[in-house]
Amino acid sequence: MAYLCAVCGGRLERVDTTAVCTFCGHESAARYLCAAGHHICEDCQLAEWPQVVERVCEGSRETDPAAIANLIMKHPMSIMHSPQHHIMVAPVVLAAMHNSGQVPLKPGRLTSAIERTKGIPLGACGTRGECGAATSVGALVSILTGANFQKDRERSLALQATAETLLAIAEAGGPRCCKQSVYLALETASRFLKRELDIDLPVEPNCEFAARNDACKKERCKYYVN
Ligand SMILES: [Zn+2]
Ligand SMILES: [Zn+2]
Incomplete structure (x- = not known):
């Protein structure tokens, strides 16, 4: 075999x-x-799943967060559609920012980013209008600005980052695809960081999962390449 x-x-x-x-x-x-x-x-x-995310982020030299996400999603333990995707967006952006020399990766930062969106259940998009990939963009902005519930603009920015990502995922339509949600979250994060925090972090998602994804939305997805 x-x-x-x-x-x-x-x-x-x-x-x-x-x-x-x-x-x-x-x-x-x-x-x-x-x-x-x-x-x-x-x-x-x-490695257990959260550690897979940390190990790949720590070992990567990539400056495009989508490339780091793709590698994580190719780990043999990766499940095509699963809450595994809820915890990777903030970590891959933090790692890419570190690799492009913008923000150093402080010890414990990846763990903390993962903790913030761990526990959002499978299918939360359909049952309560939430997607962990979107919440992870909020967590990312919160980490970068030092937001908490008592802060003013920082709190608003974190809420806005999650809201904009949720909107992008909603507007993409169709049944869920966790790959599409991760790519949309990364693109929204990139735009948001530039506009609100003047941070340059180009992202070019390249979906490499269509062939093995039975639920691929194909022509309905802007990341689909035949
Ligand atoms: Zn290894
Ligand atoms: Zn190979």
Whole structure:
């Protein structure tokens, strides 16, 4: 039976070497590699979901948050549509900002960002009009401005960031697609950061999941590439 690479779909070949883990960036023993050299270390393979997000964000040198999100969503434990997507938006933006030399990633920041939107249940979009990917944009803005419930403009900005993202997701229409929601959240975050906080963080979502996503909205989704 052939094993396929989680990152590129290429065939994995049995090897006995060391390689840099595609997910966390650390070098470790590798027993399988694809032709492109993708490798997942044992720690990344066994990591629980929130740690997967942290490991990829900490190891990435990418400056486009969508590229970091795509890598997280290619982890073997990633579920196509799931609350896993509710916790990744703020962390990938914080990591991309760090990588582009804009805002240093303080210790504990990723964990804190994840904590803020953990626990939003599956299907909250349909049951209560909330999407964790949108709330994660609010969390991101709150973290960057130091907002809390007693603050003035900072509090408004956090609320507005979530609201604008929810609107973008609502206007996209159709049944849920967690990939689409993450990309819409990242694009909204990028526009919002520029407009309100004068932070430049270009994002170019490139959906690599259509072929394996049974519920892909295809032509109804602006990220769909045939
Ligand atoms: Zn590969
Ligand atoms: Zn790893």
